[in-house]
Amino acid sequence: MPATPAPPLVRARGLRQQFGAFTALDDVDFELQDHTIYGLLGRNGAGKTTLMQILTGQTLPSSGRIEVFGTDPYESAAIMQQMCFVADTQRYPDAVCVRHVLSSAELLVPRWDSDYAHHLVERFALPENRRVKKLSRGMTSALGIVVGLASRAPLTVFDEPYLGLDAVARKMFYDELIADYAEHPRTIVLSTHLIDEVADLLEHVLVLDRGRLVLDVDTDTARASAAVAEGPADDVARVVGSHTVLHHESLGNTVRTTFLSGTDGIDETGRPAGVSIHAVSLQDLVVHLHVDPTTESHARTTTASTTQEAPL
Numbered sequence: 255m256p257a258t259p260a261p262p263l264v265r266a267r268g269l270r271q272q273f274g275a276f277t278a279l280d281d282v283d284f285e286l287q288d289h290t291i292y293g294l295l296g297r298n299g300a301g302k303t304t305l306m307q308i309l310t311g312q313t314l315p316s317s318g319r320i321e322v323f324g325t326d327p328y329e330s331a332a333i334m335q336q337m338c339f340v341a342d343t344q345r346y347p348d349a350v351c352v353r354h355v356l357s358s359a360e361l362l363v364p365r366w367d368s369d370y371a372h373h374l375v376e377r378f379a380l381p382e383n384r385r386v387k388k389l390s391r392g393m394t395s396a397l398g399i400v401v402g403l404a405s406r407a408p409l410t411v412f413d414e415p416y417l418g419l420d421a422v423a424r425k426m427f428y429d430e431l432i433a434d435y436a437e438h439p440r441t442i443v444l445s446t447h448l449i450d451e452v453a454d455l456l457e458h459v460l461v462l463d464r465g466r467l468v469l470d471v472d473t474d475t476a477r478a479s480a481a482v483a484e485g486p487a488d489d490v491a492r493v494v495g496s497h498t499v500l501h502h503e504s505l506g507n508t509v510r511t512t513f514l515s516g517t518d519g520i521d522e523t524g525r526p527a528g529v530s531i532h533a534v535s536l537q538d539l540v541v542h543l544h545v546d547p548t549t550e551s552h553a554r555t556t557t558a559s560t561t562q563e564a565p566l
């Protein structure tokens with residue numbers, strides 16, 4: 255008998271969020287599995303924070319259904335014990351110092367690792383006795399990262415966790431995240447605009463575009479599903495053939511076309527010598543999947559083909 259697959263940690267069906275007449279999330283279906291790092295990607299206003307607020311039980315969707323650990327997360331104390339949400343807008347009372355945040359977490363967070371928290375505080379050079387409201391923007395983000403990582407919550411959600419963090423501190427975050435995840439696997443959702451910077455961390459990507467989920471696929475498949483062909487226009491057109499074009503640009507005598515190549519890759523037989531084909535970066539793929547309102551019909555075609563031709 256084949257083993258029954260484990261139920262997903264999160265299952266969402268037909269999620270819709272209306273703000274008056276505005277639709278922030280539109281019929282979103284997705285699942286999150288245990289022990290996976292997800293990237294939640296999309297342009298400003300795509301609906302990422304709205305989705306994370308529903309996922310973490312802070313907001314009820316206008317319609318649709320979401321289950322986290324098999325139950326409705328909305329204002330559920332039991333579910334809160336199993337998750338940690340690090341928001342870019344986290345606020346603390348005026349008198350609270352860094353050390354108060356750590357000591358409260360020690361009391362309140364079930365899997366809190368105090369030694370690890372202090373290790374992170376040292377790495378990020380956070381002054382324990384300084385009031386949180388006096389921390390710099392980057393230090394405030396670092397404190398959120400400390401809380402998010404040391405909580406070791408089975409479902410950890412980071413919403414743009416590194417606003418203001420410099421490149422060295424961001425690298426530290428990525429290194430700590432991957433090392434701690436290897437020792438303590440859990441499900442992590444990371445919303446970010448720095449896609450190429452985190453691409454190697456992500457096992458699966460969810461891309462929202464104007465409230466719709468346009469990509470839900472493992473990262474390797476996403477990367478393999480599209481390619482860039484560069485060279486003389488006629489030759490590139492021959493290579494691209496009937497594949498769906500995501501983006502096309504002219505560079506003097508040559509053109510560069512990003513297209514959905516399908517997971518089987520490109521048949522390179524007879525490829526003109528002047529044409530180079532290379533992999534698309536995750537960031538470029540996400541950028542080109544964006545539905546441009548000024549070219550709505552083309553973009554919708556792209557999105558529709560995305561689900562049919564390639565598992566994008």
Ligand SMILES: Nc1ncnc2c1ncn2[C@@H]1O[C@H](COP(=O)(O)OP(=O)(O)OP(=O)(O)O)[C@@H](O)[C@H]1O
Binds near residue numbers: 304
């Ligand atoms: N309470 C609200 N009332 C009205 N509109 C809202 C509300 N919350 C969010 N929106 C709108 O819903 C859309 C999605 O917002 P959301 O914050 O989820 O986007 P996002 O993908 O997180 O964006 P960013 O990357 O800029 O943080 C935006 O157009 C936003 O203005």
